[in-house]
Amino acid sequence: MQLNSYDEWSTLKEVIVGSAVNYTSHERELSFDLFFHDNLIRTEWYYPRLRASGPAGGSSSSPIKQRYVEELREDIEGIVSALESLSVTVHRPLDVHETTSQVTTPAWSAAVVPPLNVRDNTLILGDEIIETAPMIRSRYFETQFLTPVFNEYFRQGARWSVMPRPLMTDASFDLSYARTGTAGGPMEPVEDPQPSPYDVGFEMMFDGAQCLRLGRDVVVNISTENHAMACDWLERHLEGRFRIHRVHRLSDSHIDSMVLALGPGKLLVRSPEVVDQLPAPLQKWDAIVPPPPEGNNFPEYDDGDLILTSPFIDLNVLSVTPDTVLVNEACPELIRTLENHRFTVVPVRHRHRRLFGGGFHCFTLDTVREGGPEDYLE
Incomplete structure (x- = not known):
């Protein structure tokens, strides 16, 4: 089918x-810590910030227990099965090959992570694929793993655009949110960026998950100058086709668990x-507004397991029709709330969402929906 996705x-x-x-x-380095800023500080300095060391800044690896990865893969297959049972065609990205361990640019090197949260680095607006400017170095070329799917939609007539890619040196990042925000707990100082011969100042960086799509209207969360520059690009690129509405500092970046x-x-x-x-x-x-999630909705983890999301991650649901929603089976409060509002809830298992930074909405990128460019905000 032809690419067509205007709403959620x-x-x-x-x-x-x-x-x-x-x-x-x-991989803990500056871009990773800034991206997950609101949640890395929630436990009152539990995960210490990095200390810069040398021109490329500091970095360290936080291993993930492979049993969590295996359980995650089982749950992803459960998501696929649930969608297919609802007559949804499911496409998959290329897997990261075990020999692919690093991404390297003229300015830095970083470990590669798989294309898991595919909502982030791509924005689908109507009949257009927009690859956004990455915010985490390890995900710099993530959209390459979606190339076979994008190629097919392009052959069927889709537009395909790529937002300018940042050089992404330390000086590229606007640190103001991390230094002045109050979400999550006490602020640990963010180290000064380290100089690089490739410094050009702030650059556009932006994720598709910062957008709420409403037909012809797109609500965009802006928390840094990086986001604002990217939103300027979007406004110019989409002029005459979509209307952009900015909200400010609703979160550090993504909007879809808010x-x-x-x-x-x-x-x-x-919340209200x-x-x-x-x-x-x-x-x-x-x-x-569902009740706050209960603590027993989540697995217990060891002290060394890195928590990347707030307990509200399960608001990150996926609508399959206007009255059918995929919801984590571990969230009875949310399920009851949606059922009380006359939604059909499809419970699906998703255990380790807090370790991998995404719910059902994050793990999916809807490419074909029946809706069109309606005016929902008039």
Whole structure:
């Protein structure tokens, strides 16, 4: 089918589901710590910040227990099976080959991670694939693993654009959010960026998961100058086709565990305070606020296991139709809330979402939905 995805809720026909093959570790370096800033500080300095060492800055590897990876892979296959049982065509990215261990640019080198959270580095708007400017060095070429799928949509008529790629030296990052934000707990100082011969100042960096798609309207979360520059590019690129609405510092980056649109006039939100920060037309929509998640909804981990998301990660649901939603089976409070609002809930297992930084919405990239460029905010 031809690429067509304008919103988050209309009937889903085709989707890409990510891969966790050969996931071995998280590489702690400046871009990683900034990306997960809100959650790496939630345990009051439990995960110490890196200390710069040399021109490329500091880095360290945080190994992931392979039993977690194997269980994650089992759960991903469960997501695929659930979608296929709902008559959704599922595409998969290329797996990372075991011999592919590093990505290297003129400015830095980083370990490669698999294309798991495929929502992040691509934004689908209507009939266009937009590869966004990466925010984490280890994911710099992640969209390459989606090339076979993108090629096929291009052959069928899709537009295909690539946002300018940043040089991504330490000086490329706007550190103001990390230095002044208050989400999550006490602020640990962020070290000064290390100089590089490739420094050009702030550059655009941006993820598709910072966007809430509503037909012709796109709500975009902006927390840094990097995001703002990328949003400027989007506005110019999409002029006359889509309207961009900026919200500021709703989170450090992604918006889809803060607010998701489940249908015209229906929002799933973390708290009423989130609604207050949305564009005025969205504040008139019905806001579904589930109870806070219970601690026993999550596995217990060892002290050395790196937690990358807040307990609200399970708000990261995936709509299959305007009244059917994939929800983590470990979240009875959320399931009851959605059922009370007359949604059909499809419970699916997803155990280690806090270790791998994503829920169902993050792990998927919807490429074909039945909806079109409607005006939902008029």
